[in-house]
Amino acid sequence: MKKTPSTLPDDIETLKKMLLERDKRIAKLERVNQKLSDKLQQLLEQYNLAQYKKYSPSSESYQGDGEVLNEAEQLADEEHTESEATQTEAEKPVKPRRPRIAAELPRVDVVHDITDKTCACCGHALHRMGEEVSEQIEFVPAQIRVIKNIRPKYSCRACENLGTEVAIQIADVPPAILPKSMATPSLLAQIISSKMHYGMPLYRQEKLFAQAGIELSRQTMSRWLITCADKLEPLLALMKNALLQQPVLWADETTVNVLDVEKSTCYMWVYGCGIESSTGAKLVLFDYQDGRGGKHPKAYLDGYTGYLQVDGYAGYEQTQATLVGCWAHARRKFVEAQKAQGKGKTGKADWAINHIQKLYALESKLKTKAAEVKYQHRQEVAKPLLQQLWDWLEKSKDTIPTESLLSKAITYSLNQWPKLIGYLEDGRLNIDNNRAERAIKPFVIGRKAWLFANTTSGAKASAALYSLVETAKINGLEPYDYLTTLFKALPNADTPDKLTKLLPF
Numbered sequence: 357m358k359k360t361p362s363t364l365p366d367d368i369e370t371l372k373k374m375l376l377e378r379d380k381r382i383a384k385l386e387r388v389n390q391k392l393s394d395k396l397q398q399l400l401e402q403y404n405l406a407q408y409k410k411y412s413p414s415s416e417s418y419q420g421d422g423e424v425l426n427e428a429e430q431l432a433d434e435e436h437t438e439s440e441a442t443q444t445e446a447e448k449p450v451k452p453r454r455p456r457i458a459a460e461l462p463r464v465d466v467v468h469d470i471t472d473k474t475c476a477c478c479g480h481a482l483h484r485m486g487e488e489v490s491e492q493i494e495f496v497p498a499q500i501r502v503i504k505n506i507r508p509k510y511s512c513r514a515c516e517n518l519g520t521e522v523a524i525q526i527a528d529v530p531p532a533i534l535p536k537s538m539a540t541p542s543l544l545a546q547i548i549s550s551k552m553h554y555g556m557p558l559y560r561q562e563k564l565f566a567q568a569g570i571e572l573s574r575q576t577m578s579r580w581l582i583t584c585a586d587k588l589e590p591l592l593a594l595m596k597n598a599l600l601q602q603p604v605l606w607a608d609e610t611t612v613n614v615l616d617v618e619k620s621t622c623y624m625w626v627y628g629c630g631i632e633s634s635t636g637a638k639l640v641l642f643d644y645q646d647g648r649g650g651k652h653p654k655a656y657l658d659g660y661t662g663y664l665q666v667d668g669y670a671g672y673e674q675t676q677a678t679l680v681g682c683w684a685h686a687r688r689k690f691v692e693a694q695k696a697q698g699k700g701k702t703g704k705a706d707w708a709i710n711h712i713q714k715l716y717a718l719e720s721k722l723k724t725k726a727a728e729v730k731y732q733h734r735q736e737v738a739k740p741l742l743q744q745l746w747d748w749l750e751k752s753k754d755t756i757p758t759e760s761l762l763s764k765a766i767t768y769s770l771n772q773w774p775k776l777i778g779y780l781e782d783g784r785l786n787i788d789n790n791r792a793e794r795a796i797k798p799f800v801i802g803r804k805a806w807l808f809a810n811t812t813s814g815a816k817a818s819a820a821l822y823s824l825v826e827t828a829k830i831n832g833l834e835p836y837d838y839l840t841t842l843f844k845a846l847p848n849a850d851t852p853d854k855l856t857k858l859l860p861f
Contacts, residue, residue: 457491457493463491464494497568498546498568500568500569500570503540505530507526507527507529508526508527509524509525509526510524510525510526511523511524511525531847531848532847533584533587533843533846533847534580534583534584537580539580541839541840541841541842541843541844542840544580544584544839544843545835545836545837545839545840545843546836547561547577547580547581548581548584548821548825548835548839549825549835549836549839551581551802551821552798552802552818552821552822552825552835553798553825553829553835553836555798555801555802555804557802558574558577558578559574561574561577562574562577578810578814581814581817581818581821582813582814582817584817584821584843585816585817585820585821586817587846588820588821588824588846589820590855591824591842591846591855591858591859592641592820592823592824594852594855594856594859595639595641595823595827595859596641598637598639598859598861599627599628599629599637599639599641600657600659600660602629602630602636602637602639602662603662603663603782603784604629604662604663604665604782604784604785605627605628605629605657605660605662605663605664605665605677606627606628606629606664606665606666606786606789606791606792607625607626607627607628607653607664607665607666607672607792608625608626608666608667608789608792608793608795608796609623609624609625609626609648609669609796610623610624610626610796610799610800610803611623611624612624612644612799612803612809612815613809614646614809614810614811614812614814614815615809615810615811616810616811616812617646617812619646619647621648622644622645622646622647622815623644623645623646623647623648623652624642624643624644624796624799624815624818624819625642625643625644625645625652625653625656626640626641626642626643626792626795626796626799627640627641627643627653627656627657628640628641628791628792628795628826628830630830631786631791631830632830637861638827638830638831638861639827639830639861640795640822640823640826640827640829640830641823641827642799642818642819642820642822642823642826643656643819644812644815644816644818644819646812648669648671649671650670650671650672650673650674650675651674652671653671653672653674653675654674654675657675657676657677659676660675660676660677661676661677661678662677662678663677663678663679663680663778663782663784663785664677664678664679664680665679665680665681665682665779665785665786665788665789665792666679666680666681666682666789666792667681667682667685667789668681668682668685668768668771668772668775678778679775679778680775680778680779680781680785681772681774681775681776681777681778681779681789682776682788682789682790683712683715683716683776683779683787683788684787684788684789684790684793685768685772685788685789686712686765686768686769686772686776687709687712689761689764689765689768689769690705690708690709690712690762690765691705691709692761692765693705693760693761693762693764693765694706694709696761703762704752704756704762705762705765707748708745708748708765708766711741711744711745711748712745714741715738715741715742715787716787718733718734718737718738718741719786719787721733722734726783727782727783727784728783729783730783731780731782731783732783734779734780734783735780738780739780742776742777742780745769746773749766749769749770749773750770752766753766753767753770795826795830798822798825798826799818799822824838824839824842824860825839827860827861828860831860831861833860838860842858842860845858846858
């Protein structure tokens with residue numbers, strides 16, 4: 357950097373020139389200093405956020421959103437803390453609540469009686485004055501049995517003696533979803549529900565069956581699942597037709613690795629309608645594709661023009677649906693900016709989060725209300741709150757370093773704004789797309805166990821079977837019971853009416 361001369365020139369023009377050059381150098385240094393300051397702030401934010409993600413709970417917990425997911429350890433700690441607080445207030449120990457045992461479960465009475473029923477004092481016989489009863493839960497491993505199908509053969513002895521050609525008569529083979537297979541509907545339902553509902557990969561099930569004395573390889577089970585998925589195509593077609601007739605849908609996607617596909621990453625898409633507490637059709641359908649391009653939702657939703665609630669992925673723009681945004685995604689970005697501020701510090705991100713929580717608090721109150729009531733309250737309460745938030749976003753966007761997480765959160769919300777306020781248009785819409793994330797979560801959890809699919813056909817079979825399991829769950833059905841009933845009836849469902857009766861909704 358140039359130094360200021362010890363003596364200044366007497367010429368005014370030369371002096372002006374020197375001052376201008378100095379001002380330029382100062383302005384340049386200020387710009388460099390600002391860039392370095394912004395870079396330092398960016399690195400500090402990244403460090404604070406990384407520390408938070410590493411050492412803090414991963415779930416977001418906010419009053420009013422109803423989307424809290426706690427681990428078992430957290431729940432146990434909360435119960436222990438609550439018990440301690442209650443004990444301090446009441447100054448007496450509080451017994452932990454025992455788990456409830458369903459009344460319909462079978463009971464086995466085991467009487468523990470005394471042998472000597474005479475009084476130790478006077479020798480007279482004791483009389484029974486009552487009893488103390490306590491219950492324990494006993495676990496009996498699954499019972500496995502072999503169904504031995506016997507079909508007697510019949511012929512005519514008289515015709516045999518006369519030399520007449522004898523027609524052997526035997527009962528027809530009962531229709532089965534997998535003819536000439538040793539798999540029963542209950543066994544198929546067990547394998548599918550274990551993998552799709554409880555996330556147990558086939559190689560673990562292979563070991564469990566081996567412990568029970570059954571030699572059942574994962575390759576055999578895999579072939580069974582693929583064949584079952586093929587047989588379910590007519591039923592899944594009815595489910596898709598029903599889905600595309602709904603006024604409001606939601607969608608999401610996640611990655612899946614398929615070994616026989618050249619692309620490094622494939623995708624499992626999920627489409628659905630309804631939520632657990634809603635009335636009307638409730639469906640969850642999975643669709644496997646080898647990429648994430650917008651052509652995939654466009655093809656799957658071909659001709660659909662209703663509402664589609666999604667995250668900010670631009671690929672959904674190719675559909676004909678009216679897109680509605682997700683406030684959970686927008687809030688999550690402000691949460692990241694908040695955590696990047698550092699522990700115990702507050703800033704503009706806190707204001708945005710608190711304001712968004714006011715929107716969620718309203719939705720919590722309207723959770724069980726009719727669509728018309730939701731629409732009215734959103735117009736009266738949510739709409740002014742959203743306008744305030746918009747004004748704040750517009751005012752703040754130019755006052756924050758562009759590389760900061762807060763700036764990125766503001767930019768995301770501004771870019772998504774038309775979709776984010778879309779839920780005001782109809783009371784049947786949700787404030788966020790969390791229902792889609794909950795629907796795809798069982799697949800994500802299962803993926804952690806089985807890691808990848810070997811073939812494209814296997815991935816497509818998984819999509820079909822996950823569709824049935826998750827649709828059964830959202831409609832309050834136990835997947836194992838539903839699948840067992842379905843596989844028993846499906847071989848005889850040879851008409852559209854019979855097939856319709858097998859739908860899980």
